[in-house]
Amino acid sequence: MLLNQKYEIFPSSEQIEILETWLSYCRLTYNSALLDKQRKYRQSKESYSRFDIQKQLKQDKQEWEFLKEIPSQALQEVFRRLDHAFTKFFRKEANYPKLKKHKDYNSMTFPQFGFKPNTHHRYAASFTENGKLQLSKLGQIPIHLHRPMEGTIKQLLIKRQGSRWYAIFSVEGQAYPAPINRDLAVGIDVGINKYAVLSDGKSYENPTFIRKTEKKRKRAQAKLSKMKRGSANYAKQVSKVHLFYEKVANQRRDFLHKLSYHLAKDYSIIAVEDLEIRHMVKNKRLSKSISDAGWGMFRNMLSYKCERNGSILLKVDPAFTSQDCSTCGTRVKKSLSIRTHICKGCGTILDRDHNASLHILRKGMEQLDQMVVID
Ligand SMILES: [Zn+2]
Structure with a gap:
């Protein structure tokens, strides 16, 4: 199961400008793909597949230089969102997908995160060694990691909420059954x-029986340190100390x-x-x-x-x-x-x-x- 973990990020004003531009490109792409889909359906009753859309995007990118400014992974995720919106519609879980207004489109997805093992290829999104968030074509953004992240990061969502920005990581983690009391x-x-x-x-x-055994162990240890190494009694005392060690460990494990x-x-x-x-x-x-x-x-x-x-x-x-x-x-x-x-x-x-x-x-x-x- 995937869990979302949300952290505030602090982009500079230049970075905010870029992020806003990216969001509006994503929104434009979403809306035009939706319109293309509707047009094709009206004309031929055929559905417009993700493959068609990707082909269209390739053409768009040649025609519209600005689409190259945004990490392509994030742009491709726009189509997955549109697909998802239609899937939900066909399952009768949602209304027919609508064109998105500025206020409705406030996040973008980076479907991969981190380093590819054994290569030095960087994903569009990763952490830097100094603990900042690195987005390709944007640079480093300070992030407030107020609590440790656990599990494997599957994807990253950059989200605008009012005037604040957040990084939401989808992390594969422990499954929590609901409801929780x-x-x-x-x-x-x-x-x-x-x-x-x-x-x-x-x-x-700490239970007294552990403390008692611990005391005995210490006493045996002290006695051992005064004995002559290599003597028969020394060996006997060594095994005595070991026994007390084991006893303390067992008692503690039992208590815990x-x-x-x-x-x-x-x-x-x-x-x-x-x-x-x-x-x-x-x-x-x-x-x-x-x-x-x-x-x-x-x-x-x-x-x-x-x-x-x-x-x-x-x-x-x-x-x-x-x-x-x-x-x-x-x-x-x-x-x-x-x-x-x-x-x-x-x-x-x-x-x-x-x-x-x-x-x-x-x-x-x-x-x-x-x-x-x-x-
Ligand atoms: Zn107080």
Whole structure:
């Protein structure tokens, strides 16, 4: 299933002028193809195929130089739209296609995106290395990638909405069964002090039995470091340390299985921080302790258990989740040692991790609002 993901783009005034020109060329092409189709049908009762249209376009391009200014992929997509409009009409899903006015024609499609593997051929649309959107014959446009994109980009739609411009990517992704119960949404912050803090106030400690085994493991490890290498006792101690390692790992896996099972069962929407980005954003020591606590394993378990239960797992950009106020958005800088969030903007006082989980939930819901299922 394809999902739409929408991001605002910021073309310069020259680029806007070009985009507007492209849109009007697309609209003219659409309207003239529609008229050609109607004319041919009136004259010969024959349908005017896409093949005929493409042939006509080739002629048009020779006659009208300006049609060469627009990426040809985007122009060809115009015919697919017209075809689609007729298909919908014949299926009685829509009225007979009409000529489009300026206000009705506000988007164009780039059906391919990115690099062709193993060649250096560039598609009409791609990302640059510095994270901008690259359109052939137009150049680079800054884009606000406010959340990570997941899956394979199938096509790009450039859309004008009022005075703003958007890039809408169709991405092949996880299929979300509808309907989704928005009341059963939760944000989860995975931390150090507590294993997980939920936006509804619940929290899960690292279980004491894991901490006990961990303590034993450390003690065994310390004892080992004082022993003479190569001795019989040394080998015995090594296997003891290994056993404790394994025991901790098993206990943790077991705990995470249970926790992820309950979360996926109890909630229909779960928002967590995106692990890859989190590693980049947050400091190394924090990342280390989080990966020690099996964050990656936990997220994987959540991911497939959510899929199995028909719940949605949303991965959000972790930037400032623990800093910003979940109520009003004010940035409240705090070091790791500060455990309470006190907002001077709105007076909100919350446990640091609870504030973060509420913020993660909000980001997740914003993300959900922008994911539109298309057929
Ligand atoms: Zn606030």
